[in-house]
Amino acid sequence: MEHTNLILIRHGQSEYNLENRFTGWQDIDITKTGKQEARKAALEIKDQRIDIAFTSKLIRAQHTLQIIQEVCGWQDVPVVINKALNERSYGALEGKDKAEITKEFGEKQVWLWRRSFDVAPPGGESLKDTYNRVIPYFKQSILPCLLQSQEVLIVAHGNSLRALLMFLESLSPAQILQREIETCVPLFYDLSEDRLQRLK
């Protein structure tokens, strides 16, 4: 094996994304726009080969993956569901309006909760906590597939994917502050065997 492909996709727009509310572990479905975004993402990756797909336990990611599978004709591709890929928990902030929380606590604090590496929202997970469940799962269950030359699709969430790309791209806590992941914009990684071995 010389190299293999990994594609990461954040779910389509959810009802809470539309309403500008913190979502986290709330199991909120995608909107009509979210479904359209999933179809568009599918058309962008349709010519790829995918051998196995991974997703979270949350409906917005699973639903996005189902649409991608339908559009691409990948209904037979095995799907592995694991809560390790769930969005970060936003604890007490879940369901709350992001603008109202910003008014109450200030932009700086909300920015730290949303984008810093190690500041956890009350009762929730920091990105570091999320990283500490996503990366062991990636190493244990996804990396072996890539090492066997399987082409892998992961459909997950803004912050579980930020944790993963921090690992894949060796980003520092300062660098990850700046990274945003858009809904349904596929991220492609062409991984050499050498690089995969170093991720072990």
Ligand SMILES: O=C(O)[C@@H](CO)OP(=O)(O)O
């Ligand atoms: O609310 C959430 O769960 C996430 C993703 O939608 O929001 P944020 O971009 O603020 O981390």
